[in-house]
Amino acid sequence: MLTGYDHLLFLVGVIFFLYHTKQILIYVSFFTLGHSLTLLLGVMADINVNAYLIDAIIALSIVYKGFDNLGGFKKFFGNQPNTKIAVLVFGLFHGFGLATKLQEFEFDKEGLFINLLGFNLGVEIGQFLALGLVLLVLGVWRQYNSYLKFSNVTNIALMAAGFLLLSFQLAGYFIAKN
Amino acid sequence: MEIGEKPTMTKKQLAKSVLLALFAGILVFVVAVLPAEFGRDPLGTGKLFGFEKLYVNETPGETIEVNTDKADTKTFKKLKLEKLGSPPSVPKPEEAGNPPPAEQFEERTDTIKVAIPAGKGIEYKFKALKYASVKYEWATDDDTIVYIDFHGEVYQENPPKNVFYESYTLAYSNNMTGTFTTPFEGKHGWYFRNESKDPVNVTLRLKGQYKLFEQ
Numbered sequence: 001m002l003t004g005y006d007h008l009l010f011l012v013g014v015i016f017f018l019y020h021t022k023q024i025l026i027y028v029s030f031f032t033l034g035h036s037l038t039l040l041l042g043v044m045a046d047i048n049v050n051a052y053l054i055d056a057i058i059a060l061s062i063v064y065k066g067f068d069n070l071g072g073f074k075k076f077f078g079n080q081p082n083t084k085i086a087v088l089v090f091g092l093f094h095g096f097g098l099a100t101k102l103q104e105f106e107f108d109k110e111g112l113f114i115n116l117l118g119f120n121l122g123v124e125i126g127q128f129l130a131l132g133l134v135l136l137v138l139g140v141w142r143q144y145n146s147y148l149k150f151s152n153v154t155n156i157a158l159m160a161a162g163f164l165l166l167s168f169q170l171a172g173y174f175i176a177k178n
Numbered sequence: 179m180e181i182g183e184k185p186t187m188t189k190k191q192l193a194k195s196v197l198l199a200l201f202a203g204i205l206v207f208v209v210a211v212l213p214a215e216f217g218r219d220p221l222g223t224g225k226l227f228g229f230e231k232l233y234v235n236e237t238p239g240e241t242i243e244v245n246t247d248k249a250d251t252k253t254f255k256k257l258k259l260e261k262l263g264s265p266p267s268v269p270k271p272e273e274a275g276n277p278p279p280a281e282q283f284e285e286r287t288d289t290i291k292v293a294i295p296a297g298k299g300i301e302y303k304f305k306a307l308k309y310a311s312v313k314y315e316w317a318t319d320d321d322t323i324v325y326i327d328f329h330g331e332v333y334q335e336n337p338p339k340n341v342f343y344e345s346y347t348l349a350y351s352n353n354m355t356g357t358f359t360t361p362f363e364g365k366h367g368w369y370f371r372n373e374s375k376d377p378v379n380v381t382l383r384l385k386g387q388y389k390l391f392e393q
Contacts, residue, residue: 051297066199072192100297114339152187156195156202163203168211175216 006058006165007035007094008130013065013158014087015135016151019142028131030084034091035098036120042099043116051100052173058097059169061090062162069155098123254323254350262345263329270342271332274362278308282387290390292380294324294372302380303331303367304388306360312386315355316368319379323352330366358386 011031018024041047064086067073073080102119141147187195213224214232223229283306294300306312318324328347331337344361347354360366366388372378 063199067196070192070195071186072196075187075189075192152195156199159196159199160202160206163200164206164211165203167204167207168215171207171212171216175218 006055006062006097007127008134009062009158009161009165010058010065010090010094011127011131012134012138013062013069013155015131015138016069016155016158024135027084027087030088031091031094032124032127034088034093035095035123038092038095039098039102039120039123040095040113040116042096043102044113047096047099049096049100050173051097052169054093054097054100056166056169056173057093058090059162059165061093062165063159064090064162066155066157066159066162069158070152254325257348257350261348264341264343268340268342270344271334273334274332276308276363279363282307282310283389285385285387286389287385288383288390290382290384292370292382294370294378294380296372296375296377299325299369299371301367301369302382303365304384304390306363306366306386306388308360308363310360310387312358312360312366312384312388313356314358314382314384314386315353316380316382317353319381321352322372322374322376322378323350324378324380325350325371325373326354327369328367329369330360330362331364332362333364 011028014027014031015024018027042049068080068083068086102116138147208221209223210227210229213219214229219225290302292300292302304312316326326347326349327345328349329343329345331341331343346358358366368382370378370380
């Protein structure tokens with residue numbers, strides 16, 4: 001399954017300004033908690049959410065994170081939404097996204113919960129591996145001045161990627177592409 | 179968030195940045211993604227850069243004619259032998275080798291409507307003893323093509339977590355009919371997956387030696 005780049009982009013945004021391992025772990029745990037909850041709930045309760053709309057919200061979460069990283073909320077609204085809660089809430093949406101994708105593969109209800117746990121674990125492992133790679137690259141880059149110099153550019157690019165995914169999902173929703 | 183020396187921007191710069199990001203995102207979308215993913219090319223850039231070649235039309239819902247046109251076979255994923263049944267790690271239960279009963283279930287006929295929400299899979303199964311004969315016919319009401327896995331599970335007193343199943347037929351189709359002799363006692367039926375954007379109704383007709391599950 002070659003999806004998940006949207007989740008990773010969001011995580012890149014989340015960890016962009018996090019320098020301490022402990023903080024990264026806290027934020028990633030919030031994200032994991034959020035999407036595990038809705039993944040399990042979504043599949044077990046067979047909640048039917050339109051995949052395009054959920055993916056559009058996930059794309060929006062990337063835009064949000066880029067904007068947040070640029071300090072947009074402080075500048076425009078005077079205060080920043082609680083970032084931990086925001087990560088948790090978007091984690092919930094990301095979980096629904098995964099659930100919707102998983103339901104397409106769903107076959108039999110028997111042994112579903114165990115399979116789900118396995119799937120979720122697989123998602124986590126994949127995510128941690130990818131995250132490790134991202135951290136490695138960011139870690140090296142952080143040693144150079146260009147990291148802060150280009151942080152605005154990077155976050156604008158992140159937002160652009162979010163907008164791109166957003167238009168992609170909305171087009172998918174409105175143009176009947178199956 | 180503890181942020182060290184995070185560079186700050188003025189409101190104006192921020193607004194510009196958002197607009198720039200929006201513009202860049204939509205530009206890439208219109209120039210590349212729209213032609214490649216949706217087959218629409220408002221600016222002619224798909225043709226210019228060749229993105230349009232990436233477009234694979236996957237829209238079901240039209241009446242298909244059975245033909246051997248190469249372009250048509252591209253529409254759906256090729257179904258491979260390896261996709262049949264449960265994974266090889268799940269053993270076939272011993273019960274599959276049980277002898278057939280002296281008498282089958284009484285002959286009956288039914289017409290069943292199965293509604294499949296957009297993007298979802300639904301199973302419909304009947305019960306039958308070993309070597310029962312069942313005629314079936316199914317069709318989608320609006321000719322939408324669905325993915326089907328016609329399969330059966332061996333009856334077991336204590337079914338394990340990972341249930342063994344045998345796929346009789348995998349296909350993309352909007353209609354199918356046949357006569358079927360059950361290879362073992364158990365649940366047999368169809369997994370229908372609707373890969374389109376709209377709900378699909380399947381009408382299933384059965385005639386033979388089987389029982390339906392209580393609704």
